[in-house]
Amino acid sequence: MGELQDLTSLVRANTALLVIETPDEARVVDLFRHLLMNVWRPLYRWSITEGLRRVDLDGEDAPLSPPDATTTLRTIRELDQRSICLLLDFHPYLGYATTQRLLRETLERRGSLAHTLVLVGAKIELPPDLEHHAVRFSLRLPDERALLKLVQDEAAIYMREHGGKRVEVDQEALKVIVRNLRGLSLTEARRLARHLIFSDGALHLGDLPELAKLKFELLNKSGHLHFEYDTARFSEVAGLERLKAWVNQRRTAFTADALPPGLDPPKGMLLLGVQGCGKSLAAKAVAGGFNVPLVRLDFGTLYNKYHGETEKNLRDALSSAEQLAPCVLWIDELEKGLAASGSSEDGGVSRRVLGYFLTWMAERKSKVFLVATANAVHDLPPELLRKGRFDEIFFVDLPDHAARAEIFRLHLARREVAWEGFSLSALADAADGFSGAEIEQAIVSALYAAHADGVPVDEARVVQEIRNTRPLSVLMAEQVQALRDWARGRTVPAD
Numbered sequence: 001m002g003e004l005q006d007l008t009s010l011v012r013a014n015t016a017l018l019v020i021e022t023p024d025e026a027r028v029v030d031l032f033r034h035l036l037m038n039v040w041r042p043l044y045r046w047s048i049t050e051g052l053r054r055v056d057l058d059g060e061d062a063p064l065s066p067p068d069a070t071t072t073l074r075t076i077r078e079l080d081q082r083s084i085c086l087l088l089d090f091h092p093y094l095g096y097a098t099t100q101r102l103l104r105e106t107l108e109r110r111g112s113l114a115h116t117l118v119l120v121g122a123k124i125e126l127p128p129d130l131e132h133h134a135v136r137f138s139l140r141l142p143d144e145r146a147l148l149k150l151v152q153d154e155a156a157i158y159m160r161e162h163g164g165k166r167v168e169v170d171q172e173a174l175k176v177i178v179r180n181l182r183g184l185s186l187t188e189a190r191r192l193a194r195h196l197i198f199s200d201g202a203l204h205l206g207d208l209p210e211l212a213k214l215k216f217e218l219l220n221k222s223g224h225l226h227f228e229y230d231t232a233r234f235s236e237v238a239g240l241e242r243l244k245a246w247v248n249q250r251r252t253a254f255t256a257d258a259l260p261p262g263l264d265p266p267k268g269m270l271l272l273g274v275q276g277c278g279k280s281l282a283a284k285a286v287a288g289g290f291n292v293p294l295v296r297l298d299f300g301t302l303y304n305k306y307h308g309e310t311e312k313n314l315r316d317a318l319s320s321a322e323q324l325a326p327c328v329l330w331i332d333e334l335e336k337g338l339a340a341s342g343s344s345e346d347g348g349v350s351r352r353v354l355g356y357f358l359t360w361m362a363e364r365k366s367k368v369f370l371v372a373t374a375n376a377v378h379d380l381p382p383e384l385l386r387k388g389r390f391d392e393i394f395f396v397d398l399p400d401h402a403a404r405a406e407i408f409r410l411h412l413a414r415r416e417v418a419w420e421g422f423s424l425s426a427l428a429d430a431a432d433g434f435s436g437a438e439i440e441q442a443i444v445s446a447l448y449a450a451h452a453d454g455v456p457v458d459e460a461r462v463v464q465e466i467r468n469t470r471p472l473s474v475l476m477a478e479q480v481q482a483l484r485d486w487a488r489g490r491t492v493p494a495d
């Protein structure tokens with residue numbers, strides 16, 4: 001059913017109080033004007049500046065009474081036909097006892113007809129007494145056709161204001177921009193489109209990072225998501241060949257406008273494994289490869305001692321991520337947020353959080369690709385590892401000889417060291433048992449040492465730093481082996 005039909009049903013059912021949270025006030029008024037074709041009732045609109053006016057007629061009537069909140073409610077109670085009253089930004093006045101009481105009596109229809117009151121505002125919190133009278137209604141967000149039209153309108157405005165100068169449009173970029181405006185209300189999308197167009201009179205691929213950042217700032221209302229400015233490319237990741245091929249196969253299905261027949265959008269993967277072997281880097285590379293924003297959810301910050309708040313925080317964070325779709329949602333150290341304990345020690349909070357998270361994973365349809373990373377696999381709840389939760393569970397092990405050589409090459413090159421003069425194979429031999437992070441650290445230490453001596457870094461110094469390092473695979477040999485044993489049969493090797 002469309003949103004107009006949904007609203008019509010609610011009005012026909014004589015719903016006493018509708019609450020619509022949106023910045024698109026004008027769209028709500030429009031929608032209700034259309035609704036009058038399905039169910040005829042007088043339509044009134046109120047704001048503190050304009051007072052209560054009837055607006056279903058061709059023009060707009062003069063205000064019925066002074067605009068203050070209590071007089072308005074009294075006027076509404078005296079209306080002699082069942083009416084719809086749109087109250088724009090009325091909720092601040094609910095802080096007053098008289099207003100609150102009057103509204104409650106109106107909703108309970110004591111001495112007045114069965115009017116439908118509609119509270120409209122960007123964010124509406126109701127006193128508990130009123131909340132149970134309210135039906136919250138979400139406006140459907142504009143689709144790509146509406147967004148494309150909006151961008152074109154803004155481009156036309158730009159042209160008018162710049163003496164006929166046309167906006168330079170890269171058609172490929174336009175498609176991606178419109179796709180990335182999804183999840184925003186019309187007002188928000190218009191603001192961002194205007195910003196991109198008016199900043200340089202053009203729409204091009206270079207606008208995408210700015211758009212992703214602005215959209216994130218608008219949508220991360222919960223504050224639990226972090227926007228990761230740094231994504232990566234798979235060319236910066238050594239090894240992990242099977243994982244790369246797997247992601248590559250899913251790229252077009254994730255980014256395509258229309259899904260290939262018979263396929264659901266890929267949902268995500270879990271990366272388990274040894275510390276410092278590139279799990280976080282791979283998460284960043286997935287976002288870079290899909291060309292979508294990367295947002296990180298810090299599970300640890302969701303926990304709150306007040307009853308129900310933790311679940312609410314998770315709900316808000318996941319719903320912000322869905323509004324940001326298409327995006328990659330990265331949950332680092334998943335085991336910290338969803339520890340296997342799930343006992344009643346915490347009043348069942350971790351059980352409920354896990355339950356909500358599993359349902360979300362199973363039921364979501366939006367293009368949020370989840371990349372969860374974890375080190376302490378024994379702490380993960382078994383439900384999470386069951387087949388079908390993630391599309392795939394990869395085990396990221398220590399890099400093999402070829403991957404180590406590639407890690408040396410990548411990191412020497414990144415630090416502008418002429419790696420051609422180094423024997424990458426000899427370095428890879430020396431760094432047997434090292435993680436990528438440890439190799440990177442050895443290069444950095446060698447660079448510091450060479451800098452202090454005022455000479456360029458050479459292979460011998462890097463080898464020296466490697467010899468000075470006791471890698472985690474030695475220091476924690478038993479844990480690493482236990483991890484590998486656990487992973488066998490339960491996960492797919494990433495390499």
Ligand SMILES: Nc1ncnc2c1ncn2[C@@H]1O[C@H](COP(=O)(O)OP(=O)(O)OP(=O)(O)O)[C@@H](O)[C@H]1O
Pocket residue numbers: 236237238239240274275276277278279280281282373374375399407410435436437438440
């Ligand atoms: N396969 C790799 N290719 C290139 N660089 C790597 C690789 N593995 C690790 N590194 C380097 O080590 C750094 C740290 O790795 P990263 O944080 O991705 O590991 P991790 O597995 O997520 O570790 P942790 O479990 O400790 O969070 C990376 O930023 C990168 O510079």
